[in-house]
Amino acid sequence: MKQFFSFVKKEFYHIWRDKRTMFILLGMPVVQIVIFGFALTNEVKNSQIAILDNAKDEVSSTIITQLDASKYFEIRQNLHSYPEIEKAFEAGKIKMAIVFPQNFSEDLHHLNKAQIQLVADASDPNVANILTNYATAIIGDYQRRINTNTMLPYTIDTETRMLYNPQLKGAYNFVPGVMAMVLLLVCTMMTAITIVKEKEMGTMEIMLVSPMKPIMVIIAKAVPYLLLSIINIASILLLSVYVLEVPINGSIVLLVFESILFTLVSLSLGLLISSGAESQQTAMFISLVALFLPTVMLSGFMFPVENMPLPLRIISNIVPAKWYYSIVKSVMIKGLGLKVIWKETLILTGMMLFFLTLAIRKFKIRLA
Known part of the structure; x- marks a missing residue:
């Protein structure tokens, strides 16, 4: 038994000295439970909405107050005309708009019936359905309270309008997300093992004695994967349009350009991982663990x-897939142009330059 415990003790020493193993054993469960615990929820909270109150009476004000007091909604804008609703959706500032007609209170008290319009962004059909159901429930609760002491019941009808995806097809949300996930993971994982593979195979010496500069070596590694990724982009778009029946409402040239830009970000990130990793297993592990969970x-x-706590919302800003997903939804589903997605485009461009610069700096021109 003494010999057995000696082997157990030795194994503990091996694990303790291997910091990556320690992180996997002790750190990853903590990270996963925090991310999954806060992110995995079907509840939609703190959704930003706009109000178009044409009535401006006591009844509409009471309903607006109740909506704002709930944990589900946060009033972002008070609109003054119907055309402003579409502009607010195009800018990505709101998830839903609530419209009160001009004679709302008079219709309710004299005709015992009034109507409220709910306009939702259905590019994400699940969120649109949940938000309209929340709003309908809050309005229904107000209706039940005012009917407590009345002989003739008041009725408030909600008319729902779904923008961008009136049929509420799940593919409208699924396609942009899959494009972001496939391009990021495939491009990053493939390029993450390119440089480290040369080290393990012993062919790096040949590359280092060549007259090419390190930046040219790194770019040469990325070019084949860029060309293959362009084929992936074409196949995904063709399947989306002709099989899943998801239309490309915006400029296809802009969509392809943004997809290539995102591919370059993914390739640069993969090259950065490959330049710093010591083995293919390490490079693949970093690619999977460090990118798969944040991307999903x-x-x-x-x-x-917006449902997540503030720290996770801040961390999400460094996830490239977040910005590309927003771009694809804006161009492909909403039919918007560069004037709306310029910020996301600049962020992806900055990420590409940052990752590529770090990859070049970390590229070792000497093996020893």
Whole structure:
């Protein structure tokens, strides 16, 4: 038994000295439970909405106060005309708009019936359905309270209008998310093992004695994967349009340009990982663990980012897939142009330059 415990003790020493193993054993469960615990929820909270109150009476003010007091809504804008609703949606500032007609209170008290319009952004059909159901429930609760002491019941009808995706097809949300996830993971994982593979195979010496500069070596590594990624982009778009029946409402040239830009970000990140990793297993592990979970959880594809606590919302800003997902939804689903997505485009461009610069700096021109 003494010999057995000696081997156990030795194994503990090996684990303790290997910091990566220690992180996997002790750190990853903590990270996963925090991310999954806060991100995995079907509840939609703190959704930003706009109000177009044409009535401006006591009844509409009371309903607006109740909406604002709930944990589900946060009033971002008070609009003054119907055309402002579409502009607010195009700018990505709101998820839903609530419209009160001009004679709302008079219709309710004299005709015992009034109507409220709910206009939702259905590019994410699940969120649109949940928000309209929340708003309908709050309005229904107000209706039940005012009917407590009345002989003739008051009725408040809600008319729902779904923008961008009136049929509420899930593919409208699924396609942009899959494009972001596929391009990021495939491009990053493939390029993450390119440089480190040369080290393990012993062919790096040949590359280092060549007259090419390190930046040219790194770019040469990325070019084949860029060309293959362009084929992936084309196949995804063709399948989306002709199989899943998701239309490209905006400029296809702009959409392809943004997809290539995102591919370059992914390739640069993969090259950075490959330049710093010591083995293919390490490079693949970093690619999977460091990118897969944030891409799925923090990009807004699976779960709305605004539902998450402030620290996770801040961290989501460094996830490239979040910005590309927003771009694809804006161009492909909403039919918007560069004047709306310029900020996301600049952020992706900055990320590409940052990752590529770091990859070049970390590229070792000497093996020893």
